[in-house]
Ligand SMILES: Nc1ncnc2c1ncn2[C@@H]1O[C@H](COP(=O)(O)OP(=O)(O)OP(=O)(O)O)[C@@H](O)[C@H]1O
């Protein structure tokens with residue numbers, strides 16, 4: 230299997246006044262194309278910090294990171310912005326939909342940013358909108374949707390740009406159990422269709438839907454039996 234993510238020796242610290250706070254400590258991680266991986270860890274363990282680095286929203290201090298063969302640790306800011314738009318589909322706990330935009334406008338946004346015309350973008354999104362059961366909701370605003378529907382809009386928005394990887398940070402954190410399970414079923418379906426998914430969670434039950442689980446504890450990564458660093 231080819232690799233989608235290859236990280237070696239990733240370190241990240243935050244400067245707190247005089248002190249340096251190490252948050253990620255020598256993390257190495259390989260994710261194959263088409264994998265569905267969960268990164269499980271308690272609050273404060275460094276999950277979002279790691280997600281921000283995987284998603285090219287932040288840089289590591291040390292180490293190497295290859296995404297789909299691209300040396301991310303050597304990219305300029307401008308190149309990183311482009312990688313974010315083209316290669317990564319983000320899904321967050323809080324959805325981050327644009328409130329004044331309709332469902333259709335929210336979903337087409339990544340394509341419009343790339344310079345595609347409205348009509349072409351809407352046509353390209355049709356299939357995804359249908360697959361996610363949102364066809365009857367395209368004219369609604371986010372505030373007129375349930376939490377599960379809002380998350381499905383966010384997932385559609387993440388998918389339409391055909392990213393190399395779907396990156397989800399606590400995607401079911403704001404949903405009730407049944408609705409959360411629907412979202413996880415959807416992830417399994419998207420994975421079966423070939424999408425690479427990395428999902429971050431503190432919830433063992435949620436993580437168990439992935440096909441491989443790694444744990445992050447105090448900035449260090451371990452495999453599923455909690456013993457060996459990956
Ligand atoms: N911008 C920042 N400046 C300083 N310290 C930070 C910053 N962001 C995060 N940290 C610290 O890094 C550590 C890891 O934070 P992170 O947000 O990655 O945790 P997490 O595993 O995502 O937690 P949660 O499950 O609560 O979201 C925490 O101790 C936090 O205080």
Ligand SMILES: [Mg+2]
Nearest residue numbers: 276277278398
């Ligand atoms: Mg977090």
